[in-house]
Amino acid sequence: MSVLEAGTRLLTRAVPACISELIRGKNERSGVRIETSTIVERIDAKAGRSEIVLADGRVLIADLVVVGIGAVPNTELAGAAGLAIDNGIVVDETLATSDPDIFAAGDCCSFPHRLYGERVRLEVWRNAQRQGPAVAGNMLGATQPYEDVPWFWSDQYDETLQIAGLCREQDVPVARSLGTKGRLFFYLAADGRLISACGFGSLSAIAKEIRFAEIMIGRRLAPDTEALADPTISIRSLLI
Ligand SMILES: Cc1cc2nc3c(=O)[nH]c(=O)nc-3n(C[C@H](O)[C@H](O)[C@H](O)COP(=O)(O)OP(=O)(O)OC[C@H]3O[C@@H](n4cnc5c(N)ncnc54)[C@H](O)[C@@H]3O)c2cc1C
Structure with missing residues (x-):
């Protein structure tokens, strides 16, 4: 199986670069060939198969093509x-x-x-x-502003990706290793406020930590970066 991606890395719009790399590694170890900065020019039907013509002139032959190139709002x-x-x-x-x-x-x-x-x-x-x-x-007249912390999840094979908040290129990550269970990345704004958190690994290890991070983001907390990086300190304890 091959993945052809026009961008310079996978999932540019949705996840930060460090998570892109983990997802790329996971897929490549499972036998998926990934090509980034690769533009598909057109797909031609050829004798029951698909001929994929790339912008660099190469031609790939495929039995099945799945096209995932984004969505446009129906306005x-x-x-x-x-x-x-x-x-x-x-x-x-x-x-x-x-x-x-x-x-x-x-x-x-x-x-x-x-x-x-x-x-x-x-x-x-x-x-x-x-x-x-x-x-x-x-x-019905409540006039309540909607300010839920954005949250997104996806599964990659046996691992889970969860993101709370919006990942922005300008925020610097603080990494926390969960050993063989996965990794967490916390992004803080210039004023120290937690802006977003991403986790990739086993569901049981990731889900609750991202939930606590989500609460922190919603409360506009500015947690200590050394504590965030230290796996011996529970994320929950940083809520107060
Ligand atoms: C392939 C795929 C994978 C996804 N994976 C994930 C995931 O892993 N995690 C995640 O969090 N989200 C995922 N999403 C996104 C998630 O499905 C959407 O965020 C969610 O369905 C949006 O709900 P919605 O009601 O706003 O819009 P929709 O579910 O798109 O519903 C809008 C409805 O409005 C109808 N409509 C449009 N115009 C008109 C009109 N003029 N008159 C009447 N009806 C109209 C449409 O036909 C449609 O039925 C995925 C989406 C896709 C397509």
Whole structure:
């Protein structure tokens, strides 16, 4: 099996470089050939198989091609209704669109996130799940800003990837090794505030630590970096 990726590393939009490398290593050890900075120009059908023509002139033959090149929000209806569109349906903190009588939630909406001071559009199921009741409450007059910490998970073979918060290139990671059970990376903003945390490894080792990190991010805590890196200190103990 081969993975052809146009970007310089895997999963650029979703995970920081250190996690990309762990995922690449995991896949390569399982026999997957990975080529980054590789552009597919076109795919031709040839005698029941697929001929993949690359921008560098090479041609690969495949029995099966799975194309995963991103998603585009379906905003035609909202646009036709005259609502503001900018990388999705533009909503305010309460998920109201530019027409105060119309709300949007889930993958299709871009909303200002208080924790990050920027507009985000998330394509993860927990965001869609939690924005549903939040938007319903606001349609009934609650006027509550939506500020859940983004959270994302995926499985890679027998290991789990979990991310709380938004990974940004400018934040410097603090690494914590969990030995054979995996690794955690914590990202802090310039003011010391925990911004995001990523874990890759066994579900039982990763899940609870990322949950505590998520609480820390939501509470805008600035944990001690040496404690974050020290596997003998529980993440939970840093919550207070
Ligand atoms: C291949 C794939 C893998 C994924 N893996 C993960 C994962 O591992 N972890 C994770 O957290 N998330 C994952 N996601 C993302 C997750 O599925 C989405 O975040 C979630 O489904 C978004 O829910 P939603 O209700 O906002 O949108 P959707 O589930 O897309 O639902 C929107 C619905 O609106 C309908 N619709 C659109 N326009 C109109 C219209 N004009 N009129 C009427 N209906 C309309 C659409 O047909 C669709 O049924 C994955 C998504 C894909 C595609």
